[in-house]
Amino acid sequence: MLLIPDNTMTKYIFFSGKGGVGKTSMACATAIHYALAGKKTLIVTTDPASNLADVFEQEIGHRVTPIKGVGARHAVPVQNAPVQLFAMEIDPDEATREYKESIIGPYREVMPDDVIASIEENLSGACTTEMASFDRFIDFMGTNEYDVVVFDTAPTGHTIRLLELPVDWSRHIEESAEGSGQTCLGPVQSIQGSKEKYDRAISILRDPAETNFIFVMRPEDLSLYETVRAAGELGSIGINTGEIIINGIYPEEACGVDFFRKKYLAQQDVIKEADKLIDSPKRYMFLRDNEVKGIEALTNISRELFDSAEARKCNSAEVKKTPPLNSPLTKGGYRGVTNPEFQTPHFDINQLFLPQNGTKALFFTGKGGVGKTTVSCVTALRMADKGTRTLLVTTDPAAHIGEVFGKKVGTEPAEISKNLYAVMIDQETAFREYKEKVLNDARGKYSEDMLSAMEEELNSPCIEEMAAFEKFAQFIESKDYDLLVFDTAPTGHTLRLLDLPFDYARQMEIMADVSSGSSVTGNITKERFGNIIDILRDSSSTVFTLVLYPESTPIEESYRAMIDLKKAGVETQLVIANMVLPEEVCTNDFFINRRNMQIKYLGEINKKFKLPLAIYPLMEEEIKGIKLLRAAHIEVKPRYGPRVENRMKKVLFVCIENSCRSQIAEAFAKIYGKDIIEPYSSGSRPSGIVNPKAIESMKEIGCDMTTHTSKSLSDIPDIEYDYVITMGCGDECPFVKAKHREDWGIPDPKEMDAEGFRKVREMIEEKVKEFVQAMENE
Structure with missing residues (x-):
C-alpha cells in the first residue's frame, strides 16, 4: 500500500511531529513522489525557521518557486516537459506587509489620511504577524491550481496552535460582530470576508477525503509521548491522524557493538509500544549513513517511503569490522591539541553560566530535535549542584x-x-490567569459597558500569545532565583518570542488609556518592555547558547538565528554540538561514515560561528532521570582561530551625507563581519542626522540604528583603510587613503518610499554578505 493510495489521494497532506524527527525530509520526498507521478505539486512550509531551501539546495523564499530537476517521469524523454514541483517558504514579515495592504489598500483612495493612519495603528499589534502568516497558509487551502499541496509544518506544539486558529478566529469574528463590532485587528467589517475562508479551512482540515495528517516520529520515548499527546489534541478539534512514519531506525546489521545494540533494542521497544498506543497505519524508515540533501537523495527517500517492501527491511550495506579512524574525537570530546585550530586558551563554562552579580538568565535555542531540552536540564542541574538557586523555565508548547x-x-x-x-x-493557563487579572483590576474602575468591551477584546486569539509573553516577562524580571535557565521553543518561534517586547512596546502606546494611564493589557508598559529588552541585550546578565546537531541543516538554521539575534542587539556566546558519536564505538562502515560527516561539520561550526564550542557526546541510553542527567558530560573547546584586532580588516563605507546607504552598510557589516572586519562610515557633507526612513527600514528586520550618528571625515580615524567602499556617489564621494577601493553603485533611496528603501536595504545586505564572504576566503 502506498503512503497515500493514488486512487483515494487527498489534496492536502500535512506533516508534523517533534522537532528533528525528519518531517521536512519526509514532506519533500512525498512532494517529489507526486511530482514524478505527474501531479502538479506544491510544498509549503509554515515553519518560521524553514529549511526547505537547504534541503532542496536552491533558493526558495516567500514566493511560489519551481524546483529545478523535478518533472514527471515519461516512458520516452520529453523535451521542455512542464515543471511539476513548486515550493514556498512563508516569511512572517513579508506575509504581514501583504496582509496589512490587503486590508488597507481598498480604503486608500476613498478614506482620509487620519482614518488610514488609525487602521494602520490597529494593525501594528504583535498579533497581526501571527494572523498574517496564518492567513497566507489558509490561502493555499482554497486553490485548485495544484493537484497536491504538501504542508511542512513547524514542530508539534506550534502546529497545534496553527490548526486551532481557524476555529478560534471564526468564533471571535462571529462574537465580535454580535458585540462591539471591533476586533484587535480593527472593525469586524474589515476582516468579515475572512470568516468564510476560515470556515472552509475548518471543513477541509476535518475531512479525511481531502486532508491527510501524517505524524513523523523517532523511535524514542519522548518522541512517542509527544506524538500521542499531539494526536489527541488534534482529535479534540476534529482532525484525525492519517498515518505515522517512524524514522531513524538503527539498522540491526550495523549494531554489533554493545553501545549501538542497546540503542537498537530500546528503539524496538518503542516501536512495539507505538503499535499499542497508536491505531494508525505506520511506515518505517531506517537511519542513513549520510544526510538527506538535494534532489537525488530526496528521490531515493521517496522510493523507499513509497515502496512497502523497502520500507520494512534493513537496507544498510554489509557491515565490516574496521579499525577506528585516526580522528580528533574521543568519548569526552576532542583529543589533545593536535589540530592547531584548537591551540587557544582554556574556556571556563562555569564563568559563563554562573551568576556574578544578581540574577543571570541562560537561553538555549536551536532547531527542533537537537536536544535543547536535555541540554537545558543537564545545565540547570549542574548549576544547582554547585549551590546556585536555579529555575528551569520551558517556553516550548510541546x-x-x-x-x-x-x-x-x-x-x-x-x-x-x-x-x-x-x-x-x-499558553491556555496563562491566558485564563491573564484575562482574570485584567478584568479584576478593571472592576470598580470602569462601567459595565466598558468591562464588556474589554472582555470581548480579551477573547481575541492573539491575546493568548500576549498572556504567554506576560508570564515569560515575569520570570525574566524575577529576583527569586540566582539563575534562570530557559528551554525555548525551536528557533523560529524563539525569535518570535524575543521579538515580542519590541512589538508590544509600540502596541502598548496605542492601547494606553490617555486619561488614566491604564491599559487593557494591565501592568505591561512601554517602560517595562524597554527594561526587558535591556536585560536580553546585556551579555553579562543574559547568555544565549545555540544547540545544534553536526549536520548541514541545523548549522544553517542556527547561523541564521545568530544573525537575527545580532540584528536585535543580542549576542550569542556559545555553541553546543550535541549527540556527537564517540570514536571507540564506531567500528563499522555505517557509523564510521556518519562520524566522518560529523567531524567535517564540527570544523564548519568552528569556522562559521567563531564562538566557543561545547561538545556533548551521544549517550548509550536516552537521557531521562536525575542520575543520567548528572552522568552527562561535556567538553568545551575555545573559540576557533580567534582574530586579533590588528588582523581585522578596517573598512570604510562612504557617501555624501552619511545618512542612508553608508549607515545601512556599516550596520550590516557589524552583523555579518564579526571578528573579520572593523567597519566605519562617513560622508563628505554629512547631513547631521541618520535618515528616519533608514532607521525604520532596518527596524523592520530587527536592527536598531537609533544610536547611529551622521559623521564627517574628521570624526573617523585618520588612517589608511584596508578597503574604502563608495556607495555610488561618483565624483562627489570623498577621497580617503585606502589599500583597496570599490564602488557598489547603490542608488540613493532618500526620496524613495518604504518599498524602495526595502529594495535598497536588501541590495546593500547582499553586497555586504558577498564582501564578508570574500574576506573569509582570503
Whole structure:
C-alpha cells in the first residue's frame, strides 16, 4: 500500500511531529513522489525557521518557486516537459506587509489620511504577524491550481496552535460582530470576508477525503509521548491522524557493538509500544549513513517511503569490522591539541553560566530535535549542584522537561532537587490567569459597558500569545532565583518570542488609556518592555547558547538565528554540538561514515560561528532521570582561530551625507563581519542626522540604528583603510587613503518610499554578505 493510495489521494497532506524527527525530509520526498507521478505539486512550509531551501539546495523564499530537476517521469524523454514541483517558504514579515495592504489598500483612495493612519495603528499589534502568516497558509487551502499541496509544518506544539486558529478566529469574528463590532485587528467589517475562508479551512482540515495528517516520529520515548499527546489534541478539534512514519531506525546489521545494540533494542521497544498506543497505519524508515540533501537523495527517500517492501527491511550495506579512524574525537570530546585550530586558551563554562552579580538568565535555542531540552536540564542541574538557586523555565508548547526529569512539572515552580526548580509556561493557563487579572483590576474602575468591551477584546486569539509573553516577562524580571535557565521553543518561534517586547512596546502606546494611564493589557508598559529588552541585550546578565546537531541543516538554521539575534542587539556566546558519536564505538562502515560527516561539520561550526564550542557526546541510553542527567558530560573547546584586532580588516563605507546607504552598510557589516572586519562610515557633507526612513527600514528586520550618528571625515580615524567602499556617489564621494577601493553603485533611496528603501536595504545586505564572504576566503 502506498503512503497515500493514488486512487483515494487527498489534496492536502500535512506533516508534523517533534522537532528533528525528519518531517521536512519526509514532506519533500512525498512532494517529489507526486511530482514524478505527474501531479502538479506544491510544498509549503509554515515553519518560521524553514529549511526547505537547504534541503532542496536552491533558493526558495516567500514566493511560489519551481524546483529545478523535478518533472514527471515519461516512458520516452520529453523535451521542455512542464515543471511539476513548486515550493514556498512563508516569511512572517513579508506575509504581514501583504496582509496589512490587503486590508488597507481598498480604503486608500476613498478614506482620509487620519482614518488610514488609525487602521494602520490597529494593525501594528504583535498579533497581526501571527494572523498574517496564518492567513497566507489558509490561502493555499482554497486553490485548485495544484493537484497536491504538501504542508511542512513547524514542530508539534506550534502546529497545534496553527490548526486551532481557524476555529478560534471564526468564533471571535462571529462574537465580535454580535458585540462591539471591533476586533484587535480593527472593525469586524474589515476582516468579515475572512470568516468564510476560515470556515472552509475548518471543513477541509476535518475531512479525511481531502486532508491527510501524517505524524513523523523517532523511535524514542519522548518522541512517542509527544506524538500521542499531539494526536489527541488534534482529535479534540476534529482532525484525525492519517498515518505515522517512524524514522531513524538503527539498522540491526550495523549494531554489533554493545553501545549501538542497546540503542537498537530500546528503539524496538518503542516501536512495539507505538503499535499499542497508536491505531494508525505506520511506515518505517531506517537511519542513513549520510544526510538527506538535494534532489537525488530526496528521490531515493521517496522510493523507499513509497515502496512497502523497502520500507520494512534493513537496507544498510554489509557491515565490516574496521579499525577506528585516526580522528580528533574521543568519548569526552576532542583529543589533545593536535589540530592547531584548537591551540587557544582554556574556556571556563562555569564563568559563563554562573551568576556574578544578581540574577543571570541562560537561553538555549536551536532547531527542533537537537536536544535543547536535555541540554537545558543537564545545565540547570549542574548549576544547582554547585549551590546556585536555579529555575528551569520551558517556553516550548510541546515541552517535556517533566519526562526528562522523571517528575511532574506544571505551571507553578516545582522542586526537582536541591536548589533546582522547574516550571512550564502553558499558553491556555496563562491566558485564563491573564484575562482574570485584567478584568479584576478593571472592576470598580470602569462601567459595565466598558468591562464588556474589554472582555470581548480579551477573547481575541492573539491575546493568548500576549498572556504567554506576560508570564515569560515575569520570570525574566524575577529576583527569586540566582539563575534562570530557559528551554525555548525551536528557533523560529524563539525569535518570535524575543521579538515580542519590541512589538508590544509600540502596541502598548496605542492601547494606553490617555486619561488614566491604564491599559487593557494591565501592568505591561512601554517602560517595562524597554527594561526587558535591556536585560536580553546585556551579555553579562543574559547568555544565549545555540544547540545544534553536526549536520548541514541545523548549522544553517542556527547561523541564521545568530544573525537575527545580532540584528536585535543580542549576542550569542556559545555553541553546543550535541549527540556527537564517540570514536571507540564506531567500528563499522555505517557509523564510521556518519562520524566522518560529523567531524567535517564540527570544523564548519568552528569556522562559521567563531564562538566557543561545547561538545556533548551521544549517550548509550536516552537521557531521562536525575542520575543520567548528572552522568552527562561535556567538553568545551575555545573559540576557533580567534582574530586579533590588528588582523581585522578596517573598512570604510562612504557617501555624501552619511545618512542612508553608508549607515545601512556599516550596520550590516557589524552583523555579518564579526571578528573579520572593523567597519566605519562617513560622508563628505554629512547631513547631521541618520535618515528616519533608514532607521525604520532596518527596524523592520530587527536592527536598531537609533544610536547611529551622521559623521564627517574628521570624526573617523585618520588612517589608511584596508578597503574604502563608495556607495555610488561618483565624483562627489570623498577621497580617503585606502589599500583597496570599490564602488557598489547603490542608488540613493532618500526620496524613495518604504518599498524602495526595502529594495535598497536588501541590495546593500547582499553586497555586504558577498564582501564578508570574500574576506573569509582570503
